[in-house]
Amino acid sequence: xxxxxxxxxxxxxxxxxxxxxxxxxxxxxxxxxxxxxxxxxxxxxxxxxxxxxxxxxxxxxxxxxxxxxxxxxxxxxxxxxxxxxxxxxxxxxxxxxxxxxxxxxxxxxxxxxxxxxxxxxxxxxxxxxxxxxxxxxxxxxxxxxxxxxxxxxxxxxxxxxxxxxxxxxxxxxxxxxxxxxxxxxxxxxxxxxxxxxxxxxxxxxxxxxxxxxxxxxxxxxxxxxxxxxxxxxxxxxxxxxxxxxxxxxxxxxxxxxxxxxxxxxxxxxxxxxxxxxxxxxxxxxxxxxxxxxxxxxxxxx
Numbered sequence: 001x002x003x004x005x006x007x008x009x010x011x012x013x014x015x016x017x018x019x020x021x022x023x024x025x026x027x028x029x030x031x032x033x034x035x036x037x038x039x040x041x042x043x044x045x046x047x048x049x050x051x052x053x054x055x056x057x058x059x060x061x062x063x064x065x066x067x068x069x070x071x072x073x074x075x076x077x078x079x080x081x082x083x084x085x086x087x088x089x090x091x092x093x094x095x096x097x098x099x100x101x102x103x104x105x106x107x108x109x110x111x112x113x114x115x116x117x118x119x120x121x122x123x124x125x126x127x128x129x130x131x132x133x134x135x136x137x138x139x140x141x142x143x144x145x146x147x148x149x150x151x152x153x154x155x156x157x158x159x160x161x162x163x164x165x166x167x168x169x170x171x172x173x174x175x176x177x178x179x180x181x182x183x184x185x186x187x188x189x190x191x192x193x194x195x196x197x198x199x200x201x202x203x204x205x206x207x208x209x210x211x212x213x214x215x216x217x218x219x220x221x222x223x224x225x226x227x228x229x230x231x232x233x234x235x236x237x238x239x240x241x242x243x244x245x246x247x248x249x250x251x252x253x254x255x256x257x258x259x260x261x262x263x264x265x266x267x268x269x270x271x272x273x274x275x276x277x278x279x280x281x282x283x284x285x286x287x288x289x290x291x292x293x294x295x296x297x298x299x300x301x
Contacts, residue, residue, distance in 0.1 A: 118145020
């Protein structure tokens with residue numbers, strides 16, 4: 001039986017950084033104490049803020065801290081411990097692991113936030129027990145963690161930037177991307193553009209949809225269609241048993257899953273139609289996944 005480890009996990013988000021003192025084993029972890037603070041722009045600022053959070057949580061721990069796990073958004077080289085590129089947070093080829101190990105004097109596991117969240121859902125969430133699955137958080141953007149043969153793949157999983165044929169421009173420079181219609185940000189933006197009425201995110205559009213707003217229904221239908229076509233592509237290539245829906249948009253529940261399931265039924269021909277499951281771990285998934293990365297690193301030593 002694996003020994004219980006005590007680690008500090010940090011999930012660097014686009015707007016907020018979440019950190020937690022975590023205890024557990026490779027099969028399951030739980031947070032003991034948590035901290036949050038706004039994310040500052042730039043790799044140096046992130047290293048400074050993560051170090052401060054680690055120092056605070058380390059001082060509060062009743063046990064010696066064995067390691068830290070840190071996950072960041074964007075393109076990541078996990079083997080090198082480098083944040084290759086983040087458009088939103090402004091770094092390129094930043095040596096996070098080296099810098100953090102020097103600042104904290106603790107062994108550091110480093111990874112990508114979506115894959116880490118997928119690892120947590122696989123080990124102790126809605127993907128537990130599945131051999132092939134997709135964990136799909138839908139928020140400001142859309143990316144996927146791919147579970148292949150019971151393990152999280154290192155593939156990029158950028159399903160949000162697959163062209164599904166609608167022709168709208170995307171911030172990435174392509175047209176037709178799933179994310180350009182189906183992300184939470186896109187749903188709010190497209191509703192405002194259609195009606196000249198600003199909304200506070202996709203949750204507002206969901207409420208308007210529920211009250212019978214026809215413009216909300218039109219935007220929502222187009223979002224569901226784009227998302228269904230993206231999932232159908234995953235079904236054709238990977239044959240997942242389930243797609244685990246997370247992120248802010250998944251909080252819409254049946255308002256999302258009922259029409260999405262219906263559209264998948266309409267589109268599916270030869271592909272295995274995946275089950276749609278809600279994510280179990282909410283916005284703690286990234287931190288829990290970072291903790292699991294740290295524990296896996298310790299177990300492998």
